[in-house]
Amino acid sequence: MSNQRNNDMIFDNAGKPSMMVRIPKFNLSDVIDGAPDTPHPAFVVGGKEVPEIWVSKYQNVIVGGKAYSLPFQQPAVGVNYDQAREACESKGPGWHLISNAEWAAIALWAKKNGTLPRGNNNWGNDHAHEDERGETFDQRKVLTGSGPASWSHDGTPEGVYDLNGNVWEWVSGLRLADGEIQVIPGNDVALQPDQSPTSEEWTAIASDGYSLKYAELDDDIQLTIGTAGGYGGCSFSELKADTEVPFLVQALGLFPADDEPLTDWFWMDAEESEQLPIRGGSWNNGATAGVFALDLGYPRSLVNTPVGFRSAFVPGI
Numbered sequence: 001m002s003n004q005r006n007n008d009m010i011f012d013n014a015g016k017p018s019m020m021v022r023i024p025k026f027n028l029s030d031v032i033d034g035a036p037d038t039p040h041p042a043f044v045v046g047g048k049e050v051p052e053i054w055v056s057k058y059q060n061v062i063v064g065g066k067a068y069s070l071p072f073q074q075p076a077v078g079v080n081y082d083q084a085r086e087a088c089e090s091k092g093p094g095w096h097l098i099s100n101a102e103w104a105a106i107a108l109w110a111k112k113n114g115t116l117p118r119g120n121n122n123w124g125n126d127h128a129h130e131d132e133r134g135e136t137f138d139q140r141k142v143l144t145g146s147g148p149a150s151w152s153h154d155g156t157p158e159g160v161y162d163l164n165g166n167v168w169e170w171v172s173g174l175r176l177a178d179g180e181i182q183v184i185p186g187n188d189v190a191l192q193p194d195q196s197p198t199s200e201e202w203t204a205i206a207s208d209g210y211s212l213k214y215a216e217l218d219d220d221i222q223l224t225i226g227t228a229g230g231y232g233g234c235s236f237s238e239l240k241a242d243t244e245v246p247f248l249v250q251a252l253g254l255f256p257a258d259d260e261p262l263t264d265w266f267w268m269d270a271e272e273s274e275q276l277p278i279r280g281g282s283w284n285n286g287a288t289a290g291v292f293a294l295d296l297g298y299p300r301s302l303v304n305t306p307v308g309f310r311s312a313f314v315p316g317i
Contacts (some may be wrong), residue, residue, distance in 0.1 A: 001089060007158050009312055010054060013092035018069040020054040021160045023106065028247055030110035032257045035247045042105035043185035045314055053187070056310035058144035059162050059169065066091050067311040073146040074137055075167055075308045081276045081300035082195075084309035086168045089192045095316035098310050100174035101188045103279055104253030106153050106160060107291040111260075115155040119164030120147060121281055121289035126165075128287070134166075140283045150234055153291070165289040167308040168278040174252070175277070176296045179213045179228020179270030181205045181254065190314040197274055197300070207243050214268045214296070221268060223255055233267035235291045253279075254294060264290030269297040282306040309312055 008311040009017040028035035039049050056069035062076045067087040079087070083095040110116050118126040124136040134142025134148060145161040150160025163169075172195060173184035182202040184193055192203045204211035207225055215222050216230025223241040237256050250257040265288035270274050275296045281289025283306070 019057045021057045023053050030111045040105045042101040047189045056311040059308050060310045069149045072143045077305050080303050088311040094314045096189045097172040098312040100171040101187050103171050110153045111112045115166045121165030122287050128228050163291045165281045170309040171277050178277040181212045228270040231269040236264045236266045237262040263287040264292035267295045267297045276300045
């Protein structure tokens, strides 16, 4: 970290502030052993490196159709993928629904630095640390940022809060299309590209020239270059692969980067034409919630009380 301030109020095109957390650029090798000394994809926009990204400190609320990161609020829920994206992108250039690349970068950084966040995954408290509580409402969710510092990504009051539990969060730039893993490359979601179902911006991730997919086989979930299919879930650390796993897949939090056990849950449905990601878990997911939790089992039209979102911002766009 530099001496630059890492929490700041950033104002949007409506002149309204959000409390944001600065995440300085780091390389893949900083968070994944044996990976190349190239920037994590979260710090590559339009093919160029960016020195930092700014991530909402809190799960967002919606005011006047726009997304805001504010403390001690009831997080917005019941918005579908495109509504969440529009609430973020309408704030002006560089604003976007937090990308899967950004979320994964934070998760990998926290894991490498021993600060995997705890959170509201047990009706107001952390399942393994019941003395850690946030300020609850409706007997299950907590107000944004009302938990202890251990509920932030770096274990300090300056970190990003509530990445483990409270409400699931939409993340952008990733989808399953008939089981095939497709992304908006790098962190190009900051450029507000077309993310519609028919957009040509979606790009398959490949290994040895074959696109990577997920498949359910004998109750295991596999990363494969073979045939996609099935649906199901497992602990994130129990994902299997029948092909070489590119560092990019690990960098995006789509496959474990090491053998350390994680109970964070992974779910996918390769039977549908398009499935969009939610991450982090909810107030009642217990040990299966966490910053590596990923559910690729819902359409973009999903509207549900356990699903919210947060915005992110890349300056200079």
